[in-house]
Amino acid sequence: MTVIYSLATVLEYHCSTGTWKSHRVDLLGQNVTLPELLRVWILTKKILRPEEGKTEEGKDYLWYELDFFTWWNSSTTCRVLCIGAPQEMNTELKTLLVGPQPPSFELQDPFAMLRPLFDEIIKLCDENTWRVAKSVRVIERVRRLLLCNQLPLNANTVKFQNRRDSPDFEGLRNLARHTGHLVEVEQVAIETMEQLVGRQESNFKNLNGLTKTYEMQAKEYLLFQLQMMKSLRWRAQSTQDRLEEEITLVAYVT
Numbered sequence: 574m575t576v577i578y579s580l581a582t583v584l585e586y587h588c589s590t591g592t593w594k595s596h597r598v599d600l601l602g603q604n605v606t607l608p609e610l611l612r613v614w615i616l617t618k619k620i621l622r623p624e625e626g627k628t629e630e631g632k633d634y635l636w637y638e639l640d641f642f643t644w645w646n647s648s649t650t651c652r653v654l655c656i657g658a659p660q661e662m663n664t665e666l667k668t669l670l671v672g673p674q675p676p677s678f679e680l681q682d683p684f685a686m687l688r689p690l691f692d693e694i695i696k697l698c699d700e701n702t703w704r705v706a707k708s709v710r711v712i713e714r715v716r717r718l719l720l721c722n723q724l725p726l727n728a729n730t731v732k733f734q735n736r737r738d739s740p741d742f743e744g745l746r747n748l749a750r751h752t753g754h755l756v757e758v759e760q761v762a763i764e765t766m767e768q769l770v771g772r773q774e775s776n777f778k779n780l781n782g783l784t785k786t787y788e789m790q791a792k793e794y795l796l797f798q799l800q801m802m803k804s805l806r807w808r809a810q811s812t813q814d815r816l817e818e819e820i821t822l823v824a825y826v827t
Contacts (some may be wrong), residue, residue, distance in 0.1 A: 582655040582663045584670055586678050613765065615639040615694055616758045620704050620751050634751060641690055645683040653686050662693050681782045682791060684773050691798045698759060702805045705752050706812045712819055745820050752813040759806040766799045
């Protein structure tokens with residue numbers, strides 16, 4: 574199920590004072606006009622840990638559909654409307670942008686406000702990717718201990734002991750499905766960022782007032798963020814491959 578929030582976060586940079594502001598708006602209760610300059614859409618999936626329980630629908634996962642609309646006017650106010658971001662991401666953004674040391678902002682660059690957004694998106698995807706990777710590592714370690722009859726019994730491993738004669742094939746397949754979704758959505762995020770790299774180059778060719786040093790640093794940072802997302806995608810792919818190996822072993826010994 575995709576989580577859709579009626580409350581959205583608005584991030585504003587006021588050029589006259591050089592300060593950031595953040596506030597929340599109710600999309601259902603206010604007449605909000607979505608900016609038209611640029612829209613960035615990112616999808617990610619969060620696998621819930623056992624101690625976190627399940628959703629009201631009984632699901633062990635959450636979908637997050639993130640929409641970012643930017644409105645840029647170098648003479649007055651630059652604004653980003655964030656829809657669907659989880660609360661922890663909103664908090665991090667507010668702390669970063671409205672804190673005592675907010676990031677610098679180049680008024681002539683319409684992509685400048687995307688930099689902190691992509692930093693937080695990468696953090697969110699990193700957390701979601703490693704949640705699955707760590708779960709797979711537990712499965713691998715427990716299987717090896719079971720084979721050697723060295724599995725210590727505790728609250729986290731007793732369920733594996735009870736399934737010694739009947740491996741949890743369905744559980745493995747369910748986790749593999751989640752991992753496949755992560756690979757898919759992270760690949761889409763990569764393609765989105767690659768398109769932005771090309772658009773950034775086009776923007777710099779048509780803008781005046783930006784120094785060559787700034788353009789080079791901005792390009793390198795966006796490429797760095799793109800590479801980070803590619804690394805997460807490969808981590809998710811590696812996790813999926815390891816899960817397929819575990820599933821093959823379960824099918825072989827069952």
